Amino acid sequence: MVEITDVVCSLCGCVCDDIVVEVEDNKVIKVKKGACSVGKSKLMGHGRIESPAIRENGSLKDCSYDEAIKKAAEILAAARRPLLYGWSSTVCEADKVGVELAEEIGAVIDNTASVCHGPSVLAIQDVGLPSCTLGEVKNRADLVIYWGANPAAAHANHMKRYSYISKGYWTEEGKKNKKLVVVDVRKTATAKMADVFLQIEQGKDYLVFSALRAMLYGYEDVVPEEVGGISKKDLLETVKMMKEAKFGIIFFGMGVTHTGARHNNIVNAIQTTRAAHTHTKFNIMPMRGHYNVAGINQVCTWETGYPFAVDLSRGYAWYNPGEVSATDLLVRRECDAALIIASDPGAHFPGESIRHLAKIPVIQIDPFPNPTTEFADVVIPAAISGVEAEGNVYRMDNIPIRLRKLVDTEYMADEEIMKGILGEVRAIKGKEEIERR
Amino acid sequence: MVEGELLIRNGVVYDPINGVNGEKKDICIRDGKVVEEVRNPKVIDAEGRVVMPGGVDIHAHIAGGKVNAGRLFRPEDGRKGREAKTKVCRAQSGYSVPNTFATGYRYAKMGYTFVMEAAMPPLAARHTHEEIVDIPILDNAAMPLIDNNWMTMDYVKSGDMDLLAAYVAWIIKATKGYGVKIVNPGGTEAWAWAKNCDLNDAVPYFDVTPAEIIKSLGEANEKFEMPHSIHVHGNMLGHPGNYEVTTSTYDLVKGIKPYRDRPTMHATHTQFHSYGGTTWGDFESKAGAIADYVNKNEHVSIDLGSVILGDTTTMTADGPMEYSLYQITGRKWTNHDVELETGSGITPFLYSGKVSVHTIQWAIGQELALLIKDPWKVALTTDHPNAGPFIGYPIIISMLMSKRRRDESAADMHKAIYDRAALPSIDREYDLYEIAIVTRGMTAKTLGLHEHGKGHLGVGADGDVAIYDISPEERDAGRIQKAFLNTKYTIKGGEVVVKDGEVVAAPAGKTYFVTPECDPKLTDEMMDKLKDKFEHYYSVTFANYPVQDAYVPNPYEIKAPWRS
């Protein structure tokens, strides 16, 4: 038995890095410390895709890695509008090869941000993002606001490690001297802990943000007695707490990005932060979901100029979520082949888009079988990043941390698989060019 | 580096480090290095053309968290510089915040082969290195921010310079960094509470002053054989009347003896620190006062931070400064404070020749270059992208070389340039030798890179060469600008990477980093305190903090022994 410390969790955007595990016979047998129940479940493992496979006459037939990679390359090289989607639950090293492949075949490359915090990115492109690292919150924040976010269910260690419950330099008494405000439609487990819970009418976030802004700027007289199901009195109380805080932080989740007004809700949340900043220190941060969704946004940005929904069909990057984002391409039936890596649109995309995905050739790269496997035409199993493979990832506050390899595996890592496909695609294209001459 | 021989024949060579001033000379390269002679070389005919060593940029923001945040929040900048991929080049985007590939290609086209990333937040150092690896052609290094760190301030307060040096050594090693970067010392920590610090204000809760931080880091730096001095972005950047803070900052390290023949402080983007007046209303140039100081003293070198008119993306670890700027413009604003260490702010900005303040700023950068007598104290920069994108360097070169061009430009600008700036009254024009100094000789020497093959063409130097398609007699500013934008040839490590303004090869560059070698006992003593910081205040563990070797696949290590 070997004990491994400082293990980095590859589940959610918290990327906890103080986990201790026990490894025996090349298997994680115990998670001793640090991980939440969701992270623990990830580290302990689940049933795997056992072999590369290619679909023939409706069912998957096992094959070698070489055969699957070759088949994948043939599909992609022949496509006129291929989509390369996923990238958030793997390491940056694999993402980089993905961007290179997208350029090589004139593909659209998109990542899970487009159905998660893509709207937050659009909002940042409109107004910017006054933010900080999670350690700043831990050391300084005396007012924590979770808006449309339920960390108790989605980021179980978040409050303990970084925000409301954590202890830091100016917050050594933990939650005792902090205030927690929760804004949500439902009284969630997080809401039950709050000093102030604002139960908002579904879909009215935008109006409430604008009301808060008007109040923060001193125009409370124009604000009506009730906005979005919240009384003016409660809004004024919240504004008072914001102004009196020494360091405030708003964490927002998909309660805001998934609802009507989408990215403009976030624009307004950021504008509210800016308004609060005229009184005191105020920051805002998206609660990123996957452990490396921030990372693929980073890689895609430094390599193409844009974080997601990038169309390279003309050889240069055209960026336009809402047009070349995965859901739109699929609902509009625009793409003719898709590579899905480290994500599961079969489970997480609207049915309308899955319908088209099920009709076109799909290559899936993933350690685990999932709904997407049900219609994938080429299935390539991958090593689990953070357990069987190492590499760089970016936490929700864009801090880069290197995942550790805990056990050996015979599965290929995402990066190797992607390099294999890129190599095969280049071979096909090279041959085509010789034939043209 | 490529194997084989190359002969650059009959060029007119400007190699200031070796005192070569416009001599017709052959350059011989074998296996990537300059040699005495070659036997069976590939030949490049440079007859009558200007030949210089590869350019060395001492200060630019090209890689890392805030650069990428700048790209991310400016898709409108991204679409300005789009170019489709080619057989050699990856797809390009961006003007003021180009993608990593465009950054490499565009610098190489201007004849540059080394660029220093000027600000690396230690906690996010892996990010900087990931991007550096994706910048083709160029060799790079990055300077970690060490001045607002709680560890630094603790030791400044206790006055324990040896332990401070031990921490400085550790963090440069942990980040695979190049030297000590200082940005608004104390002010960035204060900004975590939405405050700022002037040079002699006490930093909230830490009870030290920015002046003490700068002086202490200046001393700590010289305890090692560091190739570069401390690299300082002082307090009150961009504030009217800040020139006195600037010279007071220079004074802080006057008594410190450098380990070798170089200044003890490099003061960066000095344009932003040379302001007179009390408000934007009576704002005026004080470049003369700064130049006067630099002329009279030997312990300070500067770079310009010269303004390029047009739209750009400002970004700095100086969070409060970016906030002020955003309040002026009302445009988008990103801020990212980094726990226990530093911060950053980003906002787009348009420099307009119709606005009095911008016009004066535009003049100040050039005044500094022209009023400081010794070009070995001056580096050409735009603090890319803060005062303008690096792609504007050829414009500045043409301005420095042509009084006529400066006068023509001034005539189209706000008339404040005649009342509150000195530029129109300055007659000096740079020659090509001086241009070579401020773009490669001085920068390589100030960074200590001349001892590692950069910035010159002496035997043993790297085979990094720029061949510009102009004759030494050329005086036409337009033709000068054009030639410096796109070389006839750029050669990197003996390989032709640019030909006739097109990138023809894009090899990977190297990452330069310094390893200060500290007394192990001091390191151990420092470590207790450091580990405590990680245990209680950082959000990552001590073990997961240092940059792993995997992030530096093409390393070039420079050792900096302890000076006992």
Added chain:
Amino acid sequence: MQTIRLKLKEEVTGGKARIPVDVDSLTPDKLFGKSEAEIKAVKVWWGNREEDTGDLFDVSVEGEAGSAEEVKIVMEGDLSRVKHIGDGMKAGEIEAIGDVDMHCGAMMSGGKITVKGNADCWAGREMRGGELIIEGDAGDNLCAMYRGEMTGMTGGKVTVGGDAGECVGQYMAGGEILIKGNANILTGLNMKGGKITIEGDAIMPGADMTGGEITVKGKVLDMMPSFKFVETTRIEGEEYKKYIGDLAMTEKRAKGVLYVK
């Protein structure tokens, strides 16, 4: 006058995948002076490959033109996957018969486009001048800015016969938009100049506006809570409440005017 007829061949978008064709290279000013054979050879992007216009469209040319103003392009066939119709056009006329895909009339600075059907998102994006008539419905982001820009439409006139989607005229700085039906959420978001008239209903109009004028002749649902009532006034004989806003942008910048019945 010259009429260029471009009819999209059925097989182009009739397959399992409906890959869009980008026709920003087919504007009156770009085709002016070209023969039929030359037009057929103009390249258009179809997915990741460039094709000849003549391979994707049936092309016919009638009459002569002395300038781009005299060129009229009639587009037919299934245009619902034809993007960038009239993108960047400077002069002349385009008539699109049927529903058109995204970016119709984007960046146009002159001439006239008539869509005899619906237009998908970003019609009239960053429009500088000219006229765009959409007889059916308009999608989202009509006359808005490109991602990250702080200026949308600056000039010209746009008329939508039916309804319009979200964020009509975002960051609009000049020109006129008339929506005869209803508009979805956030009409005139960040608007700083120009004029928008909604004959039907609107939801949360005028958010973050700092200039310009919005008139809603139907109902306003979810009125912004950060607008200040100024007075009651009459427009074309009908009574309207006049508001200024958006105070959420601070009073100094809140120079937008919103008329609500």
Added chain:
Amino acid sequence: MGTKVKLISGRTIVQGQNLDNKLSEEYFNEVATCEMSKEDMERLGVAAEGHVKVKTSFGEVVVKAKEKAGTPAGIIFIPMGPWVNAIVSGDTHGAGMPQYKGIDAEIEPTEEEVLHVKDLMKTYMK
């Protein structure tokens, strides 16, 4: 005609624990469910684990009913996953993001079976 409600989706702990285990019974039991207030359970006349059909203009799906305190009347919650996505709109309104929350829906008790994930996916392959 069913009862009119607003549908929202989102994460749950058990859903998160089974992200890599979506073909399991545990995932099925957690995600093929519909949380609602006690009031709505009574209004619909449906018992815990009773089946309900949820319809939107984009489709319909059968899931198990579950009472959850803290859910306001008129709001139903289905954990993110294949079942709720069967009835989510793909229209992103020019933003790339489908509206996963705040969808107008109708809900009614039903005797129909809840489809297992593989069978649910088969409905897309026709």
